[in-house]
Amino acid sequence: MSKRSDPIAILMADDDADDQMLAREALVEARLANSLYFVKDGEDLMDYLHNSGEYAEQPAPRPGLILLDLNMPKKDGRQALKEIKEDADLRCIPIVVLTTSGAEEDILRTYELGVNSYITKPVTFEGLVEVMKSLGKYWFEIVELPQDEAPVAVTQNASA
């Protein structure tokens, strides 16, 4: 259980602004120091990861963990998941699906595609806080994550 010197960046893909806000607040309540970056749909996500599109000039830090909502416009989480897990470079990034959908189909499909964990969004805020606590403990304290080659730039919070 080694603590990293640089806190791992968490990238959250969710189209819902409220959910983004609640997630940030839950992280805070969970006393996790990780930086939280947001993308609002699958395309955005891929651009972010590939440093393409609007991220071409200003590359964003490579995330150590991706929280992926499934139901997003343009490109949904399932497609993005597939693409990420097919990408040699990106597939080693652990992805946790965090979605309102509790459908068995989704669960199965995403695990087939190689998702690392699947979490159904809790209904209550407290629940969400607990999830964040657990995530942080599990992924950042218990589990070993692969080291990145690319340097991680610590930036301020992207969204308010």
Add this chain to the structure above:
Amino acid sequence: MNQNMSTGQGAAEPTRRQSRVVRKRYVPVLLTLAVGATFSLFVWEKAISNQDHHFRHEFEHVADNYSLLITSRIESKFQALESIRSFYYGSKTVDRDEFASFVAPYFKGRNDIHAVLWAPLVRRSQRMQFEQTVRAEGPGNFYIMESTEEGQLATALQRDEYFPVLHVAPDESETAIAGYDLASDPVLLSAIDKSRQTGQIVASERVQLLGCRTTEYGIYIFVPVYEKDAVLQADTNSPCLQGFIGGILHIDGVVECALDITRIKAVCIDVSDDEAPAVNKVLYSHCSSPGGERSMPQRRLPLGEHDDMQHRTHYRMGQRNWTISFEPCKDFFSAYRTSQPLLVLVAGLLVTVLTALCFLMGIGRTLRIERLVGKRTQQLRTANDSLEAEIAEGKRIQSQKENLLSLLSVANNELIESNEKLSRSNQELEDFAYVASHDLQEPLRKVTAFGDRLKARCSDMLDETGRDYVERMQNAARRMSTLINDLLTYSRVSSKAQPFAEVDLEETVREVLEDLDVHIEELNATVQVGPLPCVQADALQMRQLMQNLISNALKFHKPDMSPEVKIYSRPVDEDATEATASGSAVEVVVEDNGIGFEEKHAAQIFRMFQRLHGRSEYEGTGVGLAVCRKIAERHGAAITAKGTAGVGARFALRFASGSVLSQSTATNCKGIRNV
């Protein structure tokens, strides 16, 4: 022959042909008849001609016989006369008595010789002396006589020679003929002359006899007697001629004596003198017709071919040519006639007729067979037609079947399609319901979540009322969430329906009770489970149903009383006829001792969102029983509620006998379980 006759022409054609064939058919018969008849006639004719030959032969034989008899008789007469001549030659003289006695035997019992006479030659010169001499010896009135034209005897005229009848036998003739000059009759004279010239016995023509009461005819036979030792010279006036012995023959008598005429039947005898003139030609004629009368000449009745059956014998006697002819009368052959030709004819005709009959029978049989064949053909045709009709019918039925099958398969396809559509729409419904509920839940979550944040972060800014408002907002959101879930559940009764399988209801109840374990313990509830049937059902839905009923039973307990829930089953009688092997219908009952309800609300409570109590009293959206009813309907079961306010409630789920797989006595259904 049996053809479809569509037109009159068509009808006539077969008939004509028919009659032609019929006529052709009878040809053998007719042919047989013709040939047979012809042949029979031919054979008959042959037989008759045969018979003719036979007859002819017989007749010839008979005629020969008769002829012989006659001629021999005549011969005997000649011999008699010759023997008399011998007598004369043998005696010096012959006087009347000697003559008479010598000749007498020749008359005994016979009438063939009319008379025998001695006529010496008397010359003119000797006449007187001769007459005197004779008168001196015998009859006193002896004169040489001759017959006049009137037929009387008169004294003879002067002639050179006389041949008077000197001696005559029998005596009866004497007076008539004594002294009669034979030479006076030219017929006799010619015979005498001939006899003198030839020195032979000569017979005369037929002459009428003298001294007969009736007209009788006879033949004179002259036997010349010469001087003894005289040399015969063949010249007219032989000096040696003494005289003539004459015999007068009754030809009638000759024939009759010869033939025993009474015994002769059916033969016509003609004796005729060839050289005599017509008037004297026929010496004797007899036709023995059945009457036996002698009539001459009577033309016999010819029998066609018997016309020329005449037997002629040419007989030369006394230098004359006689013809003795016999002809058969028509009766002659009756003795000889056999029925042979007739028999032959009859037989032939019979055979012909029989053969023809056989042919006819054959034809008849053929006709019958043809008719039968025709009938059978007709029957076969009819049977064939009906068979064809049946085949056509069968084909029609087949095509109908095929139609039906194709219709069925079309309908089937349509069913499959609509099934697919249904499951697609079910799926769409489910998707919709899911998505809808999911998307609807999402804002609710936000409300709840931000409500919490509000309470957490802004508690110091909110007063009691503010917090109360937030609380109520969150409650409302929660309720909406529950409603949405309940709606989803309700819709999923059909959209997420699983196919039926064997469901052990006891097992189901057990699982439900496990789920509600905590709740049961909290309430200190008693649950009794009796034997429950196995039914054909959707396991999940049964679970939902039982869960609803049992949780209701637990929920609506009397405030100060622990709930007592009884779950059991009992068989019920539907129609007696519907009882099956698995038993009759079965009711699964959930009874409680809770608050119950009024009977009038029994139907109402099954309606969607219907509640009998406020939210504050008992929680719930009022969908539970609606879901139960929907599930029950899907299973073909009926759910009913009975309640007594303040006593309890009884919910009965009646499964149709078709759904019940086994009653509580089945092996996989356990016994009573007390919780």
